[in-house]
Amino acid sequence: xxxxxxxxxxxxxxxxxxxxxxxxxxxxxxxxxxxxxxxxxxxxxxxxxxxxxxxxxxxxxxxxxxxxxxxxxxxxxxxxxxxxxxxxxxxxxxxxxxxxxxxxxxxxxxxxxxxxxxxxxxxxxxxxxxxxxxxxxxxxxxxxxxxxxxxxxxxxxxxxxxxxxxxxxxxxxxxxxxxxxxxxxxxxxxxxxxxxxxxxxxxxxxxxxxxxxxxxxxxxxxxxxxxxxxxxxxxxxxxxxxxxxxxxxxxxxxxxxxxxxxxxxxxxxxxxxxxxxxxxxxxxxxxxxxxxxxxxxxxxxxxxxxxxxxxxxxxxxxxxxxxxxx
Amino acid sequence: xxxxxxxxxxxxxxxxxxxxxxxxxxxxxxxxxxxxxxxxxxxxxxxxxxxxxxxxxxxxxxxxxxxxxxxxxxxxxxxxxxxxxxxxxxxxxxxxxxxxxxxxxxxxxxxxxxxxxxxxxxxxxxxxxxxxxxxxxxxxxxxxxxxxxxxxxxxxxxxxxxxxxxxxxxxxxxxxxxxxxxxxxxxxxxxxxxxxxxxxxxxxxxxxxxxxxxxxxxxxxxxxxxxxxxxxxxxxxxxxxxxxxxxxxxxxxxxxxxxxxxxxxxxxxxxxxxxxxxxxxxxxx
Numbered sequence: 001x002x003x004x005x006x007x008x009x010x011x012x013x014x015x016x017x018x019x020x021x022x023x024x025x026x027x028x029x030x031x032x033x034x035x036x037x038x039x040x041x042x043x044x045x046x047x048x049x050x051x052x053x054x055x056x057x058x059x060x061x062x063x064x065x066x067x068x069x070x071x072x073x074x075x076x077x078x079x080x081x082x083x084x085x086x087x088x089x090x091x092x093x094x095x096x097x098x099x100x101x102x103x104x105x106x107x108x109x110x111x112x113x114x115x116x117x118x119x120x121x122x123x124x125x126x127x128x129x130x131x132x133x134x135x136x137x138x139x140x141x142x143x144x145x146x147x148x149x150x151x152x153x154x155x156x157x158x159x160x161x162x163x164x165x166x167x168x169x170x171x172x173x174x175x176x177x178x179x180x181x182x183x184x185x186x187x188x189x190x191x192x193x194x195x196x197x198x199x200x201x202x203x204x205x206x207x208x209x210x211x212x213x214x215x216x217x218x219x220x221x222x223x224x225x226x227x228x229x230x231x232x233x234x235x236x237x238x239x240x241x242x243x244x245x246x247x248x249x250x251x252x253x254x255x256x257x258x259x260x261x262x263x264x265x266x267x268x269x270x271x272x273x274x275x276x277x278x279x280x281x282x283x284x285x286x287x288x289x290x291x292x293x294x295x296x297x298x299x300x301x302x303x304x305x306x307x308x309x310x311x312x313x314x315x316x317x318x319x320x321x322x323x324x325x326x
Numbered sequence: 327x328x329x330x331x332x333x334x335x336x337x338x339x340x341x342x343x344x345x346x347x348x349x350x351x352x353x354x355x356x357x358x359x360x361x362x363x364x365x366x367x368x369x370x371x372x373x374x375x376x377x378x379x380x381x382x383x384x385x386x387x388x389x390x391x392x393x394x395x396x397x398x399x400x401x402x403x404x405x406x407x408x409x410x411x412x413x414x415x416x417x418x419x420x421x422x423x424x425x426x427x428x429x430x431x432x433x434x435x436x437x438x439x440x441x442x443x444x445x446x447x448x449x450x451x452x453x454x455x456x457x458x459x460x461x462x463x464x465x466x467x468x469x470x471x472x473x474x475x476x477x478x479x480x481x482x483x484x485x486x487x488x489x490x491x492x493x494x495x496x497x498x499x500x501x502x503x504x505x506x507x508x509x510x511x512x513x514x515x516x517x518x519x520x521x522x523x524x525x526x527x528x529x530x531x532x533x534x535x536x537x538x539x540x541x542x543x544x545x546x547x548x549x550x551x552x553x554x555x556x557x558x559x560x561x562x563x564x565x566x567x568x569x570x571x572x573x574x575x576x577x578x579x580x581x582x583x584x585x586x587x588x589x590x591x592x593x594x595x596x597x598x599x600x601x602x603x604x605x606x607x608x609x610x611x
Contacts, residue, residue, distance in 0.1 A: 027332040094462065101431075101468065103461035112458060119459045120466070121408040160429030163472040166465055169561040191476050194329035227563035229332035 005243030008156035014245055015158070015189055015200050015234075022196040022233055029252055030229040033222070033259045040263035041174035044270030054179045054270045058219055061265040062212055066285060068268055068278035073291035082128055084136060085207060088143035090125050092206040092240060095148050096186065097166050102157045109148055110141045147206045147240035154243040162189040168201075170223035179266055185220045190233060197233035197250065199224060204238045213237045213246070218258035221250050231255055333563050334479040340556050340567045341483070341525050347518045349551040350571045359575055360546055363497045366583045370590050371498055381590045383582060384492065384507040385536045391585035392535060405451040407466040413448055413490050414438055414463070415470030416511055420488035422471075423480045430475070434468045474511070474529050477560040485515035485522075495543045497582075504586060508543030516553075526555045532566035533557075538578035541570045551575065 006014060013019075046054050063071040082090075091113050097120075098105060106112050110129075117126035132140065158164050165188040172181040186204035201220045205213065214237075221235040235254075236247035248254065272278060282301030292298050330338060351359075383391065403409075417440065418433035428436075438460070441449040452460065480486055492507040510526040517523075526540055537555040545551035557566040568574060 025331065030332070097465040098458055098461050101461050101465045103458055106458060116458060116462055119407055119455065119462050121406040160431050163430060163476060165469045165472045167469065168473070171559075171562040173562065173564075192331035192333060194331055194335075198331070227333075227561070229336070229563070 005154060006245045008154060011154070011245060012156050012158065014247060015162075015202070017200065017234055017247075017249070020234075020249060022198075023231070023249065023251060025193060025195055025197055025230045026252075027229050029231060029255065030225050033255055034226055036259050037172075037226075037263060037266070038174055040266050041179040044175075044179065044266050045274065046175060046178040046270050047274070048176075048178055052273060053177060054266060054273055056179065056181045056262065056265055056269060058183055058216055060269060061219065061262065062215065064265050064268045064272070065261065066283055067281040067289070068272060069280045069291055069295065070283075070285065070289045072272060072278045073289060077290050084139040084143060087125070087128060087132075088140045088147070089206045090122070091129075091140065091144050092147050092204070093167065093186065094120055094122070095144070095151065096155075096204055096240075099151050099155050100158070100164065100166060100187070105148060105152050108141075110137070110144050113144075143206060150243060151240060158189060163191055164189050170220065170227060172223055172226045174266075179270070181223060181226075181262065183220060183223055185224075187238075188224075192228045192230045192232075197231055199228070199232040200234040200247070201232055202236060202238050202245075202247075204240060206240050208241065209239060209244075214248075215258075215261065217248065218254055218261070222255060222258040222262060225250075225255055330479050330482070334476075334482075337477070337556070337558055337565055338479045338482045340558075340565045341478075341514055341527065341554070342516075345516065345525065346553050346569065348520055348523065349545075349553055350569075351545070351551040351575055353549060355572060356545055356549060356551060356575075359542070359579055360497070363546075363579050363582065364499070366579070367497050367504055367586060370587050371502065371504060379593065380503045380505060381586055381593055382505045382507060383539075383586050383589060385509045385533075385539060387589065388536055388539050388581070388585050389533055391588045392581060394588055405448060407463045410448060410452075410463055411466045411470035412511075414441065414467035415474060416488055416490040418467065418471040419474045419480070420486075422475055423486055423488070426481075430468060430472060434464060434471055437467065438464065473560040477529060477558050478512075478527060480512075483514045487513045487515065489513070493540075493543050493547050495547050497546075504590075506539070506543050506582060506586075508540040508547075510540055510544060513552075521550075523550070524552050526552045528555070528557045529560060530557060531559050531562075532564050534566065534568065535578075535581050537566060537568050538574050539582060541568070542575050542578035542582065545570070545575065 044054065060071070063074070091110065094113060094116050095105065095109050114126045114129045117123070117129065129137075129140075166186065168185050168188045170183045170185060173179070174181070185201050187202040188199055189202075190199045192198045201217075201224055203213070203216055203220060217235045217237060221232055224235075225231040231250045233250065234247045235250055236245065238245045280295060280297045282297050286292055286295075286298040286302050289295070289298060292302070414434060414437040417437040418430065421428055421433040421436060422430065438452060442452050443449065452463065455463065489510060489512070492509055495506045495508070496502050496504060497506060498504055509528065511529050512527040514525040514527055515522050516525070526544060528537070528540065537557055541552050541555050552570050554570060555568050558564070
């Protein structure tokens with residue numbers, strides 16, 4: 001895994017997979033994986049009469065596999081105001097789009113981003129940005145500055161032949177629509193081909209590197225495999241803060257791991273949706289869990305690891321556990 | 327022919343495989359459908375209040391109207407990048423099909439310039455944007471065009487007509503207040519024994535009622551029923567195929583009448599348990 005910033009010309013070569021052997025396109029693999037997930041969805045026992053489908057996305061999958069009780073607690077708490085990290089990430093989606101089509105960035109992207117968000121159809125983001133206090137706005141601005149200051153120098157203009165797609169929606173229905181897998185990947189280039197894997201999927205992140213990032217990449221690779229009946233060529237993450245690109249060639253093992261993870265997630269989410277009692281799995285995020293006060297296992301876990309209780313942490317999907325924690 | 331990936335091959339087969347040579351619904355039957363549609367809607371039109379009140383039914387509004395989930399009149403339309411993406415992206419796809427040597431970026435830029443030159447609603451909006459805002463629009467249009475280009479193996483078909491504009495049909499005649507607006511992103515043309523036949527290809531989420539609606543309107547306007555409708559959803563890869571026959575068009579008429587009746591009740595501020603339209607006279611003689 002490369003950990004150095006990638007020069008623009010090298011980045012194009014990396015995304016194209018220059019020098020790498022492209023796996024053979026394997027429609028049978030896609031069929032096997034779909035069958036596996038259809039079985040998982042069918043076994044999940046989603047009741048069609050309740051008309052409530054099980055919706056799986058990157059965040060709900062991650063959260064239910066970390067700790068079911070934590071997921072339930074967050075859902076019960078309802079949506080809180082988005083964190084600076086989350087807003088900065090959404091702003092960077094817009095900034096990245098500008099850079100990707102060769103547009104010069106304004107000196108202060110955050111100053112113009114509310115207007116850009118409205119043009120982009122992101123009315124909610126525009127409203128959220130307008131509602132920021134000066135201090136909150138500065139927090140978002142600091143992250144955006146850190147991520148965008150070198151982006152225009154680092155990110156190349158991809159050739160037309162790359163067939164670049166930004167914010168690519170991915171959606172898979174299982175069990176006749178009772179289970180829906182959905183996601184949106186920041187960048188897709190290339191195309192599925194007859195004999196060789198073709199597409200490269202890149203998740204662009206404004207946050208720091210996390211262990212979960214490879215799991216997110218596997219999730220996107222799985223969705224792409226199911227929708228195009230062929231696995232993509234490469235999948236990975238581009239880190240805006242330091243210009244590092246992590247890509248992995250997709251093989252059957254990667255898809256298999258992702259499918260097993262999703263199958264497990266479907267079963268858990270279906271069970272919770274049917275009202276079952278949530279399992280508790282103590283983990284590194286316990287200190288920030290809204291259910292901690294009532295969770296003996298979580299409190300024991302925190303005490304055993306010697307983490308001090310602090311004020312309530314405004315946890316959301318962009319939470320970054322301390323270095324080394326999972 | 328370039329070899330296709332699994333999904334593209336499936337789309338090509340969906341368009342061409344087992345295709346009938348001629349429409350199973352002839353010109354006379356289309357005429358009968360037109361009469362029945364008008365007869366069913368006329369009682370509702372008679373109750374419209376005031377001049378200039380138009381009832382528009384399009385492929386976006388049809389599903390919500392059938393579910394009766396609309397709660398009031400629609401908001402005024404405003405352009406933004408997602409709404410402009412298809413209007414700019416589809417002409418770019420047409421350019422790519424006609425001129426394989428033209429790149430995606432140039433094709434989309436050509437669409438933008440063309441829209442600005444036309445100086446219609448979209449062009450006027452584009453002309454007001456500053457450079458970053460226009461770049462945002464271009465980014466989404468390029469993504470839409472790339473998605474559309476890859477979702478369907480357009481180069482597999484000899485004759486394709488791309489159309490971003492809607493097909494308008496006034497079931498009660500010119501100048502009357504009810505309008506049905508169909509959408510078909512492309513028409514794949516094939517040569518049959520009696521002339522050119524067509525397959526409607528639309529990009530978007532599958533909805534059988536919308537596919538039926540589009541086939542009905544296109545057939546009524548052109549006087550020739552399409553052979554088939556194919557809906558390809560780029561985000562999921564789903565492919566929905568329907569051969570166009572009498573049953574399909576008959577059902578489309580029923581659904582259009584139900585939807586228009588519901589919408590007209592909303593638009594005129596009246597809610598009614600009865601549709602007000604004559605839905606009895608919809609069967610074939």
